[in-house]
Amino acid sequence: MATRLTAPRPRGGRWPRVLAGLATLLLVAAVVLMAGAGPAYRGELITLGEAFNLLRNGVYAAGAAVAVSIIALLFSMFARRFAPALVGTLVIVGAAALLYVPWQHWQRAQDVPAIHDITTDMQNPPTFEALVEAREAAPNAVDYPGDATARQQQSAYPMVKPLVVNAAPQMVLAAAQSEAEEAGWRIAQITDSRIEATATTRWFGFEDDIVIRLTEIDSGVQVDMRSASRLGASDVGTNAARIEEFLSALAARLE
Incomplete structure (x- = not known):
């Protein structure tokens, strides 16, 4: 009677892949929230306060994406899983690029007087x-x-x-x-x-x-x-x- 062979379970199980996927979803949510805030306000679909809330939530989502990506990287390094590690790295780079503009805006706001x-x-x-x-x-x-x-x-x-x-x-x-x-x-x-x-x-x-x-x-x-x-x-x-x-x-x- 033939013995059925099964593929060995990858080290670390499914967690590296799940975490990398979650980080990607959080980054996509951050992009949608932050990129959509301005056009939604300009199109009079939301108020200015609601637009700023979208921006704030987008920043939170981008920060969460970075945090989850770091955890995914640690899991992937421990399990020697290249693909989830690459995804986590790309998410961190993408989140940093996304956060650069609001960070630069905030930094400039600290350096100039509140006049208009x-x-x-x-x-x-x-x-x-x-x-x-x-x-x-x-x-x-x-x-x-x-x-x-x-x-x-x-x-x-x-x-x-x-x-x-x-x-x-x-x-x-x-x-x-x-x-x-x-x-x-x-x-x-x-x-x-x-x-x-x-x-x-x-x-x-x-x-x-x-x-x-x-x-x-x-x-x-x-x-x-x-x-x-x-x-x-x-x-x-x-x-x-x-x-x-x-x-x-x-x-x-x-x-």
Whole structure:
């Protein structure tokens, strides 16, 4: 009578494979939660608070994926199982990449003041005219916040300064308009010396309002800017970076 042979049971049993699979599922859940938070809010499917909760839960899921992956790695090393160890390693790398952006955002939030209205002229900030109604409907104020914000800006963003160019005002205005359009800003008003526009962030769709003001001076034209968020106490440096990038690009275009 023939004896039926059975394959030897792999070392460690099914646990390395189960743990690696669980870590993968947790990572997928983290990706869905974190990637979907912004578009869901932008599409008005959820509130901002719910979107932040999705982000927070996504971070928790990514952390759990790392923890389970470490356990899977330990089991796999003990059992000498290559495939689950590889999966666990890839999950850890993927979770680290996923968490890098919110970690970087959080780190920057610790380094900058909680302000959201930035201007190159803190003594006489450019004012909103065409966008007054839109800003009045938003949580943040229409008017520049004042001296306290100015002092914080000066300390955190000393490089935010006016641009002075030796060119005709019409040329500067046309170049500024072209730069604003290339940046994808929604232009609300253009006059002989001003541009008002709104920039929308890609992920969450937050709206920041911008004023570009041209003033003729002895050495040419002085370009001042103001960029202010409609929502949130802190812009995490977004408005300052926008002003610096825009004025640098405008200077290069005019050269």
